[in-house]
Amino acid sequence: MIGHTVRPDADFGIAVTAVRKALADHGFGVLTETDVDATLKAPRSLPERAPSGVPLVAVE
Numbered sequence: 001m002i003g004h005t006v007r008p009d010a011d012f013g014i015a016v017t018a019v020r021k022a023l024a025d026h027g028f029g030v031l032t033e034t035d036v037d038a039t040l041k042a043p044r045s046l047p048e049r050a051p052s053g054v055p056l057v058a059v060e
Contacts, residue, residue, distance in 0.1 A: 008015045023029050049055055
C-alpha cells in the first residue's frame with residue numbers, strides 16, 4: 001500500500017481556510033461537508049429487505 005502524510009504547520013481552522021482559498025483561486029470549491037462525529041453517533045438501522053425484495057432479517 002502506498003500512503004502520503006502531510007502535517008500542516010497551522011491549526012485545523014487555519015488550514016481549512018487556506019485550502020478553501022486555494023481551491024477558490026483555481027475555480028474550485030467544497031461541494032459537501034460531513035460531520036463525522038455526529039454521523040458516527042447517529043442511530044443506524046438495517047433495511048428489512050434487499051432492493052430485490054428478499055428479506056434480510058428474519059421476520060416472525
